[in-house]
Amino acid sequence: MTDQRIHNFNAGPAALPLKVLENIQASFLNFNGSGMSITEISHRSSYFDDVINDAVSRTKRLLKLDDRFHVLFLQGGASLQFAMIPMNFLGSEDTADYVNTGTWSTKAIKEAKIQNKNYRVAASSEDRDFSYIPKDIEFSKDAAYVHLTSNNTIKGTQFHEFPDTKGVPIVCDMSSDIFSRPLDMEKFGMIYAGAQKNLGPSGTCMVILRQDMLNMANENLPSMLKYATYASKNSMYNTPPCFGIYTIDLVLKWIEEDIGGLEKMEAYNIEKAGLLYDFIESSDFYNTTAREDSRSLMNVTFRLPNEDLEKLFITKATQNGLGGLKGHRSVGGCRASIYNAATMEGMKALVQFMESFEKENK
Amino acid sequence: MTDQRIHNFNAGPAALPLKVLENIQASFLNFNGSGMSITEISHRSSYFDDVINDAVSRTKRLLKLDDRFHVLFLQGGASLQFAMIPMNFLGSEDTADYVNTGTWSTKAIKEAKIQNKNYRVAASSEDRDFSYIPKDIEFSKDAAYVHLTSNNTIKGTQFHEFPDTKGVPIVCDMSSDIFSRPLDMEKFGMIYAGAQKNLGPSGTCMVILRQDMLNMANENLPSMLKYATYASKNSMYNTPPCFGIYTIDLVLKWIEEDIGGLEKMEAYNIEKAGLLYDFIESSDFYNTTAREDSRSLMNVTFRLPNEDLEKLFITKATQNGLGGLKGHRSVGGCRASIYNAATMEGMKALVQFMESFEKENK
Numbered sequence: 001m002t003d004q005r006i007h008n009f010n011a012g013p014a015a016l017p018l019k020v021l022e023n024i025q026a027s028f029l030n031f032n033g034s035g036m037s038i039t040e041i042s043h044r045s046s047y048f049d050d051v052i053n054d055a056v057s058r059t060k061r062l063l064k065l066d067d068r069f070h071v072l073f074l075q076g077g078a079s080l081q082f083a084m085i086p087m088n089f090l091g092s093e094d095t096a097d098y099v100n101t102g103t104w105s106t107k108a109i110k111e112a113k114i115q116n117k118n119y120r121v122a123a124s125s126e127d128r129d130f131s132y133i134p135k136d137i138e139f140s141k142d143a144a145y146v147h148l149t150s151n152n153t154i155k156g157t158q159f160h161e162f163p164d165t166k167g168v169p170i171v172c173d174m175s176s177d178i179f180s181r182p183l184d185m186e187k188f189g190m191i192y193a194g195a196q197k198n199l200g201p202s203g204t205c206m207v208i209l210r211q212d213m214l215n216m217a218n219e220n221l222p223s224m225l226k227y228a229t230y231a232s233k234n235s236m237y238n239t240p241p242c243f244g245i246y247t248i249d250l251v252l253k254w255i256e257e258d259i260g261g262l263e264k265m266e267a268y269n270i271e272k273a274g275l276l277y278d279f280i281e282s283s284d285f286y287n288t289t290a291r292e293d294s295r296s297l298m299n300v301t302f303r304l305p306n307e308d309l310e311k312l313f314i315t316k317a318t319q320n321g322l323g324g325l326k327g328h329r330s331v332g333g334c335r336a337s338i339y340n341a342a343t344m345e346g347m348k349a350l351v352q353f354m355e356s357f358e359k360e361n362k
Numbered sequence: 363m364t365d366q367r368i369h370n371f372n373a374g375p376a377a378l379p380l381k382v383l384e385n386i387q388a389s390f391l392n393f394n395g396s397g398m399s400i401t402e403i404s405h406r407s408s409y410f411d412d413v414i415n416d417a418v419s420r421t422k423r424l425l426k427l428d429d430r431f432h433v434l435f436l437q438g439g440a441s442l443q444f445a446m447i448p449m450n451f452l453g454s455e456d457t458a459d460y461v462n463t464g465t466w467s468t469k470a471i472k473e474a475k476i477q478n479k480n481y482r483v484a485a486s487s488e489d490r491d492f493s494y495i496p497k498d499i500e501f502s503k504d505a506a507y508v509h510l511t512s513n514n515t516i517k518g519t520q521f522h523e524f525p526d527t528k529g530v531p532i533v534c535d536m537s538s539d540i541f542s543r544p545l546d547m548e549k550f551g552m553i554y555a556g557a558q559k560n561l562g563p564s565g566t567c568m569v570i571l572r573q574d575m576l577n578m579a580n581e582n583l584p585s586m587l588k589y590a591t592y593a594s595k596n597s598m599y600n601t602p603p604c605f606g607i608y609t610i611d612l613v614l615k616w617i618e619e620d621i622g623g624l625e626k627m628e629a630y631n632i633e634k635a636g637l638l639y640d641f642i643e644s645s646d647f648y649n650t651t652a653r654e655d656s657r658s659l660m661n662v663t664f665r666l667p668n669e670d671l672e673k674l675f676i677t678k679a680t681q682n683g684l685g686g687l688k689g690h691r692s693v694g695g696c697r698a699s700i701y702n703a704a705t706m707e708g709m710k711a712l713v714q715f716m717e718s719f720e721k722e723n724k
Contacts, residue, residue, distance in 0.1 A: 040375055200401070201401040224441050243605060324404065
């Protein structure tokens, strides 16, 4: 039990900017002079129109999206997108390329398979336990899309640049690094991201979709599983996840107005991750698990000399106000998830703790 | 702009109990001594386990569910359920009965049709503009389920008792009246409810599902569209909508501990709706649109002598701190949505306003 906020290194749901949380708290009983909580406002009201339209505009400005792109808000997390992507974009004659870089890519592939869709695993890093990002991949020329996972939270790897797919649109799961850096949108037909890492609370999924992808989408699908339904109704065919969209809007405002945009966000993220990686490099007690050229700026995965020490490390860290450092249950070890909202103050506290833990237990 | 809270008659998202909102606000930066916001907590933590397990237990106690029933939390609103129900429960040889009592039933039927499933409209009140609930319906003996909409928000009608389906399980959309009254669960194979009317914020859908329904469900479905996925993982196959589930838990706690259970909740709802219906009965200026035996305790739909007066009524009501009284955009008129969280104080303020508006404009 603590009456103070901790440094939160959770992989997701993850830390949000304190300023955003304070803003939500302050107006929680009366949003924008409406006399209602944001959770009580009609999605058909001008109050909510302002919220969703602002979130869309900020997304377009931050990512420099032109008019070909739709910004949509769905539900069901990235996991529902794994199913909706092949459902919408693969007809019986079509095929897609998937790059397998870990658990989430594997799950995306599984959902194409369940639907009996044609797909090809164009590259995989499974041979070395997903510790790296494949390079020089040969993509099919006739694929409807190439599916990538930009950042792999469990193994701590990340695409630092996106492959040249010779014009085939990339469909990319960016759940764990969206808005962490500028993007060259020319390569992408679709980007999607469950909100709970870099964007807001769980339960909202942002989808950025190019019009030509919509044009090729299958028609005869359940309404809620069809991107066209969301694109034609500004994400309000049915009641959208209003609280999630509102929080996302505040997070985007924070990136634009407090951080100063995606170039500055990226510089800050490089600085934060750099502090931790440099320290781990300098130590022979801690070891990273990802190959150096593939290391994630969002999830720093590392091991200690043995599992008992890892257990002790996590316990002591928690006691010292550093939470969420346990590795994913499927791989063990330690992990510091340091998304946009992670602070330099938190990074310094973590490195300091790691230094003293090393001294005491070496 | 107001610095006070209004009386909120929105159809959904709708008013929540003030005590629940105050509780969320007070602990928003530090949930239960965790040092994190509820929006920042891992769904794999004991903090969140306590939340979701409490919400399930309270649901089971309130509705007196036995061990055959699963309590699940999904996303996508009732609208995604419209698609998932035939997807899961209708094989190529199966058929289902639907009762059409308005817009939402019609949408549920549409999603069965899109999937080329076999269904029969066993009864409909479309002949009289959905102003009543059909009685003495003849159901198919071999239907996999009978689909009903318990309360019709747009036309203001409600099933006051549920039909005898001769053992065929009822699958019921209770988005707008779940937990408003006790239920005889023997009749139901599945109940579902988008949260944003009687339960919590939009973006979470509660599903109560009997094991025998799960046993008959189709196997080869996308993971996120399969009830078995949720039932086998306590709704946490992927990250659930944590904030929504947390709010639902607080609302259920309020029903159990502050109201005193569903019998008392129903008595309070009868009292609230009664005040308004009695007043409208006594007036020849206002007229209800639903047939008397089918009137909803949750959505009171009424008309004024003409549309200009209705416009003025809604404007003046808003100026007097009575919000959300506009009828659904598809039907016009006026509507007071008075779900569980509507207060008697608000009802009295509404009736008082209606009285003086009548005097001034008759």
